Amino acid sequence: MDHVLEVDHLSIRFGKTEVLSDLSFNVAKGSSLAVIGPNGAGKTVLFQALIGSLPFEGTIRWAPNVGIGYVPQKLDLERDVPITGMDFLQARSRRAQGSDPEISRVLDLVGVSREASESVIGTLSGGQFQRLLVAFALLGNPSVLLLDEPTAGIDEPGQKRLNELLCGLQEARSLSVLFISHELSMVSQYATNVLCLGHQRMCWGPPRKILTPDVLREIYGMPVDQHVHDD
Amino acid sequence: MIESLVLSITVAIAAGLVGCFAVMRRMALAADALSHVALPGIGVALALHIHPIFGAAAMLFFGALMVWAVEGKARVGTETVIGVLFSAALAVGSMMMTGEDLVGALFGGAGILSWPEILFGAGAAILVVSFVVTQRNNLVVILVSPDIARTAGINVRLLNLFYLQAFALTIALGLRYLGVLLMGALIIIPAATAKRVATNLTGMLVTAVLVAVAATVAGTWLATWLHRETGPLIVTVAACIFLVSFLRR
Numbered sequence A: 001m002d003h004v005l006e007v008d009h010l011s012i013r014f015g016k017t018e019v020l021s022d023l024s025f026n027v028a029k030g031s032s033l034a035v036i037g038p039n040g041a042g043k044t045v046l047f048q049a050l051i052g053s054l055p056f057e058g059t060i061r062w063a064p065n066v067g068i069g070y071v072p073q074k075l076d077l078e079r080d081v082p083i084t085g086m087d088f089l090q091a092r093s094r095r096a097q098g099s100d101p102e103i104s105r106v107l108d109l110v111g112v113s114r115e116a117s118e119s120v121i122g123t124l125s126g127g128q129f130q131r132l133l134v135a136f137a138l139l140g141n142p143s144v145l146l147l148d149e150p151t152a153g154i155d156e157p158g159q160k161r162l163n164e165l166l167c168g169l170q171e172a173r174s175l176s177v178l179f180i181s182h183e184l185s186m187v188s189q190y191a192t193n194v195l196c197l198g199h200q201r202m203c204w205g206p207p208r209k210i211l212t213p214d215v216l217r218e219i220y221g222m223p224v225d226q227h228v229h230d231d
Numbered sequence B: 001m002i003e004s005l006v007l008s009i010t011v012a013i014a015a016g017l018v019g020c021f022a023v024m025r026r027m028a029l030a031a032d033a034l035s036h037v038a039l040p041g042i043g044v045a046l047a048l049h050i051h052p053i054f055g056a057a058a059m060l061f062f063g064a065l066m067v068w069a070v071e072g073k074a075r076v077g078t079e080t081v082i083g084v085l086f087s088a089a090l091a092v093g094s095m096m097m098t099g100e101d102l103v104g105a106l107f108g109g110a111g112i113l114s115w116p117e118i119l120f121g122a123g124a125a126i127l128v129v130s131f132v133v134t135q136r137n138n139l140v141v142i143l144v145s146p147d148i149a150r151t152a153g154i155n156v157r158l159l160n161l162f163y164l165q166a167f168a169l170t171i172a173l174g175l176r177y178l179g180v181l182l183m184g185a186l187i188i189i190p191a192a193t194a195k196r197v198a199t200n201l202t203g204m205l206v207t208a209v210l211v212a213v214a215a216t217v218a219g220t221w222l223a224t225w226l227h228r229e230t231g232p233l234i235v236t237v238a239a240c241i242f243l244v245s246f247l248r249r
Helices: A043-050 A085-095 A100-110 A126-138 A156-173 A184-190 A213-220 B002-024 B028-036 B038-047 B052-071 B078-096 B099-107 B115-144 B146-151 B156-197 B201-226 B230-245
Strands: A003-014 A017-028 A032-036 A057-062 A068-071 A144-148 A176-180 A193-197 A202-205
Touching: A003 A043, A003 A176, A017 A043, A017 A176, A017 A193, A017 A202, A032 A043, A032 A184, A043 A144, A043 A176, A068 A126, A068 B146, A085 A100, A085 A126, A085 B115, A100 A126, A100 A156, A126 A144, A126 A156, A126 B146, A144 A156, A156 A176, A156 A184, A193 A213, B002 B028, B002 B115, B002 B156, B002 B201, B028 B038, B028 B052, B028 B078, B028 B156, B038 B052, B038 B078, B038 B099, B038 B156, B052 B078, B052 B115, B052 B156, B099 B156, B115 B146, B115 B156, B115 B201, B146 B156, B156 B201, B156 B230, B201 B230
Parallel strands: A032 A176, A032 A193, A068 A144, A144 A176
Antiparallel strands: A003 A017, A003 A057, A193 A202
C-alpha cells in the first residue's frame, strides 16, 4: 500500500468513557502527520493504541515490515536508578545487533555528548533526556517515528535543532513521522497533514485547511492565533 | 557442608541479580509479600510427605502468576491485592503447621541437604542467572518504558511473566536457608545497597551479587561460630552492609 498507516473507525474507551470515537485517517509513506488538540483530547491515547499498548475497536493497519521508533511524552522512572544513557542505548542497539559506532552516530545527530550519555539518566536535564529518547528511537533504522511532544522541555535553540534534524531525517531516509505538538507554528511548518482531536469534533487534512481560526476555535473552545506559512 | 555452602552462594548470586530489577521496578514490598505465599505450599507438602521445596515452588509459581494477572488489570490496586492475599496465605500456612516445622519454614534452618534439593537448587539457580544475564537488555528497556519496549519488538507481557517466575524461583531456592519471612530480604537488601552505590547497570548487578554472596558467607560463618540459625544472621549482615552504604554519599 502507498500508506504506511491506515486507521479506520478507531474507537477507544476506558470503562464507560469514550476517549476517541470513530476516527479514520491515513499516513502516506515519507509524509508527516501532526496530531493537535487540547489537553485530554486523547492524543497520547491514540499513539498508545497505534503501538499496541491499549485495546481498541476499529482497524489499525501498518504497512508490512514497518519499524517504529517511539518517543513518549513522559516516563515513570525513579531518578536514582543507576541506568546511564549508554546502558539504555546499548540495550536497544544490542537487541537490533547494532554497534557502538551507530550509537555514537545517533548521539551526534541529536546533539548529546558522550559524557552526558554516560551519566545516570535521572541526572540529565529534561532537554538532554528528551534528545536521548530521540536517539533511542533512531537506533535500529526505523521507517516510522512516533513523537509525543518531542520538543517539550527543550530550550528554543534545542527545539529548532531537533525540528531541523527530524525534518532532515525525514527527507534523507524517507521516514514517516507522526508527532503530537501544541506548537502550531511548528505544525504548519513541518506537517504534511494535521489530525485535530477535540472534545466535540475531529478533523484531518493539510495544515492550510485545518489551521484556520474557525476550526481551531471549534477544537480548542476559544480563539487561537495561528499564521499558516504560505510556502 | 561444602555442597550446602556452594548452593547457598549460587542462591545468593541469583538473588542479587533478580533483586536489582525488583528494586528498580519498585516491587520491593510486593516481593517480600510474595515469599509468604510459599508457606501453605510447605504445609501441604509436609502433610502429603513430599519434599517441602516442591510444595513451596508450586505455590510460588501460582503466586507469581497471580501478580502477573493483576498487573495486567490497570484498574485493580496491585499492592492491595498482594497485601491481602499473600498475608492471608501466611495465616493459612501458619495454621497448617506447628512447632519446629513452622519455625523452620518461617526462618529457615540448618540440616543435611538431600539430593533432590541439591539438584533442584543448582538447576533453578542456573536457570535464573541465565535468564537475567540473557534478558538484561530487554529488562532495561521495559524498565525505562514498556511502550518503547513494545515498539522495539519486545513482548512485554511475556517477559514480565518470565521475570516474576524467575523471582518466585529465587525465593523457592532460598527458603531452606532463610525461610518464608527472610528470603525476600536477601533479594531486596543487596540490590537496594547496590542501587545506592552503583553508577551504572553493570556496577549495580555486580555490587548486588557481591553483597548477597558476602552476607551469605559471613552469615553462615557467624551462625556456626555463634551456634545460631543461619537465616537471621545472613539478613543481619546484609542489613549492616546496607547501613554502611549510607556512609558513601
